[in-house]
Every structure is written in C-alpha cells, then in structure tokens.
Amino acid sequence: MPSREAYVRPTAPIIPLLAKELREITAGRALWTMLLLVCPLVGYSFVQAVSLYSASSAAALQSPVLARSLSPLDGILVPTFGSFYVAVTLLFPFVAIRVLGQEKESGALRLLVQLPYRTSTLIAAKLCAVLAAWVMVSIPALSALFVWAILGGHLAAPETLNLLFGHLLYGLLAGAIGLFAAVISDNSATAAIIALAVTIGSWVLDFAFAGRSGLSAWLAELSLTQTLRPFEQGLLSAGLVLGIAAVIGGLIAMTIVWLPPGTPVRAKIIRSVSSVLVIAAGLGVATQIRASVDLSEDRRNSFSRADERLLATLRRPLVIRVNLAAEDPRYIDLRRNVLAKLERVMPDVTIVLASERPNVADPSDDYGQIEYVYDDRTDVSRSTSPREILPLLYALAGVQPPTSSVGEDYPGYPLVISADAALLWFFGGLPVLIALAWRRIRGAPPDKGSLVHQGDKP
Numbered sequence: 001m002p003s004r005e006a007y008v009r010p011t012a013p014i015i016p017l018l019a020k021e022l023r024e025i026t027a028g029r030a031l032w033t034m035l036l037l038v039c040p041l042v043g044y045s046f047v048q049a050v051s052l053y054s055a056s057s058a059a060a061l062q063s064p065v066l067a068r069s070l071s072p073l074d075g076i077l078v079p080t081f082g083s084f085y086v087a088v089t090l091l092f093p094f095v096a097i098r099v100l101g102q103e104k105e106s107g108a109l110r111l112l113v114q115l116p117y118r119t120s121t122l123i124a125a126k127l128c129a130v131l132a133a134w135v136m137v138s139i140p141a142l143s144a145l146f147v148w149a150i151l152g153g154h155l156a157a158p159e160t161l162n163l164l165f166g167h168l169l170y171g172l173l174a175g176a177i178g179l180f181a182a183v184i185s186d187n188s189a190t191a192a193i194i195a196l197a198v199t200i201g202s203w204v205l206d207f208a209f210a211g212r213s214g215l216s217a218w219l220a221e222l223s224l225t226q227t228l229r230p231f232e233q234g235l236l237s238a239g240l241v242l243g244i245a246a247v248i249g250g251l252i253a254m255t256i257v258w259l260p261p262g263t264p265v266r267a268k269i270i271r272s273v274s275s276v277l278v279i280a281a282g283l284g285v286a287t288q289i290r291a292s293v294d295l296s297e298d299r300r301n302s303f304s305r306a307d308e309r310l311l312a313t314l315r316r317p318l319v320i321r322v323n324l325a326a327e328d329p330r331y332i333d334l335r336r337n338v339l340a341k342l343e344r345v346m347p348d349v350t351i352v353l354a355s356e357r358p359n360v361a362d363p364s365d366d367y368g369q370i371e372y373v374y375d376d377r378t379d380v381s382r383s384t385s386p387r388e389i390l391p392l393l394y395a396l397a398g399v400q401p402p403t404s405s406v407g408e409d410y411p412g413y414p415l416v417i418s419a420d421a422a423l424l425w426f427f428g429g430l431p432v433l434i435a436l437a438w439r440r441i442r443g444a445p446p447d448k449g450s451l452v453h454q455g456d457k458p
Helices: 004-011 015-027 029-060 072-106 108-112 119-137 139-150 157-183 188-209 215-221 238-258 265-288 305-311 329-345 386-397 420-443 450-456
Strands: 235-237 292-294 318-322 349-353 370-374 377-381
Touching: 015 072, 015 119, 015 420, 029 072, 029 119, 029 139, 029 420, 072 108, 072 119, 072 139, 072 157, 072 188, 119 139, 119 157, 119 238, 139 420, 157 188, 157 235, 157 238, 235 238, 238 265, 305 329, 305 386, 318 329, 329 349, 329 386, 370 386, 377 386
Parallel strands: 318 349
Antiparallel strands: 235 292, 318 370, 370 377
C-alpha cells in the first residue's frame, strides 16, 4: 500500500519553500558583507580601467590604426568583471555554504528533510537561493556598465551578454561547490576550508600547468579560471557550456545524495560514484564538441567572412604538424591567430603537436617548422600569421583566394573621459543603499510558520 508521503510530496507547494530559502539567505550577514566588499573592489577596478582606456584613446584619436585596437570588452568590461571574479572565487562560497551550513549546525536540517518535499526539490530551492544571491552581489558590476554607458562608452550587446553569461555560469559553479562542501562537512568552518581549497587550488593548477602538453595540459583545463577565458574573448563555446553544466549538475546530484542525515556514509559514497561518472562523461563529450559562436564585435576569433565561406567548402582532411613546444610563444600565437580559427570553420582539421625542444647543436633541426597536409599535397612554413598561412592553404586546395571584403574593419571606440566621480557612487552612494536595504530586510517581521503549516497539511 502506498505510503502517506507518496501522496503528499507531489502536491506540496514549492512557493513557501522558495520564500523560506530566499528569506534566510537575505537575512544572513555573509551576503550583505560580500555585497559591501564588492562595491569598492569593482569601483576601483572600473575607475582604473577607464583611466587607462582614456589614456590609450588620447593617442588613438590621431591614428585610425590605433583606434581599431581599442575595444571596450578588453579595456573596460574584462578588467571590471575581473575584480568581480576574484570576489566570487574567494567570498561567494561562504554565501552558498550558509544556505546549508547553518541548518546543519542547528539541527534544523533533520526537520527540513521531514517536510513533504523531495530531496531534489529541497536542493533545487537552495540552488535558486544561491542564484538570487549571485544576482545581488553582481549589482556593483552591473552598475559599472550603466556608469560606462552614461559616460558615453560603447557597449556591444552580444559580447556583453556573453560575458555576463560566463560569469553567471562561474557563479553557479562556485555556488555548487559551496553547497557540496557544506553537505559533506560537520560545520561551516570545515566547509569553507574545503571550498577555498578547491577554488584556490584551481589557480595553482592554472599557474603550474598552463602552456604545457599531455597530462599537464589536461590538468590545466580543470582550473576554474579556464571557464571564463573564452567568454572574455567574446567566444561562446558549446563544449565549454556543456562541460560547466555537467560539473554543476554532478555536484548538485552528489549534494542530493549526501543531504539525508540518516543515510550511512558508505551508501552515500557508493551512490556518488554515478554522479562522478556523469561528470566525467560530460567532460569527455564536451572536449569533442567544437561548435562555437564568435560574439565579439571585432571578430577576433574569426577570419574574414569571405575567408570563412571559402574555408568551409574545403572538406578534405587537413593535417597540421606543428614542430613547436606547447609553451613556445610562437605556438601560442599560432594557436590564437590560426589554428583555433581553422578548427571552428573547417570541417576536418587535425593538429599534431611535437613538444620537443630545439637542438641547438644540430643546424638542420626543423624545430619551428609547421607542415600542412591537405589531401595529397604538402607545404611547410614557419609563419604564425594568417596573411601567409591562408594563401598557402588555398594553394594546397587549388582554389583562388577570395577578394577582401569592404567595411569589415573594426572601427574601435576611443573615448577620453574621467570616471573619478564614479568613486562617489561605488564608495558612498551604493554602499549606503545596500546598508539601508540590509537594515530594512533584517527589520522586517518573519512570516512565522508558513512553511511548517504547509508541511502539516495532508
């Protein structure tokens, strides 16, 4: 005979649970303290970015060539949100931990799991609270965009929204780490240590293994900092989004497994294996997906439209053997300027990297050569510039280079302006508004018993 819980849980309303989670996360000091700390951090970064951008613009106004190198994405948005990224990495896990940690320490978690809600519903509500907290702590960074627009600065909607989407995914990832750390720890202090070990440890991976090949390159890709770099370049990668979603989903699944207090630890570990396998499978599939969209206004991740249309018609396999070390600056330039763009536009591209260092004692050493094999034709070059490599590829394919398009040059957006007055907003006006909102929310009478009464209904 079905139990009473089987009838109650599907009909239990979610609104009281969401209201409870939002009320609790906004009533804590962690969220508001982080919000107050983010204001001067983002404000100072924004003002400094505008100052440097303005100094570069003063020289670029006399030279169209210099003006084309001035992009608000690089000069304003990335530095401003870079400080926000540091705050999310170091502080946001504490906010996410509070969603579960306080209930676990007080014993309220044992009462919460007895309410007529599935465990997945409870965690989903807490994840919604974490999302709401991220939206709140992003207010200073979002206000910097409005200040830049008021000052007359240019904002391209696709690349701006893409950057915001990347930071949203990163915030959810940091929040999922915090939730999982809270559910496997006995107290909030231990959970904070675990979360910081993961986030700061990813920086160590990035610094220690970046620019290397083989296993080191794979370890470097696990760094959390790698998740934002394509978004900061205006690139929306389907594989990256899938990989981040797989990790977030796996962490949430393991949080659901570890939430019930009465389940033996051994059973939780066994059930967590499937979540780990899902994460591994998701990451494996993500590495095979090359689909991406260049949303940068200056098309920094793409060739010209005429070149892309022609390259897309070259459907025979292209094999590129690069005789350079992965950490060689020439390979980094080649990867950014040519290889990554070819992988995005051509249907069949294989890149073989030789990571051996040059032999200075052997004058015939071919280190630095790049071999291009298309169908049964081969050519060699040492250049890392698309101006020399694309004609080489067209010659191998036996096609005529396209005519250059007119009007595709990025104009650049130089602007000589001072944002010093914005310090009054970030150091004065916005913190005062946040403090008043905090006081009002803490002074509001709680909605006593609403969730408990909902849970008592048959």
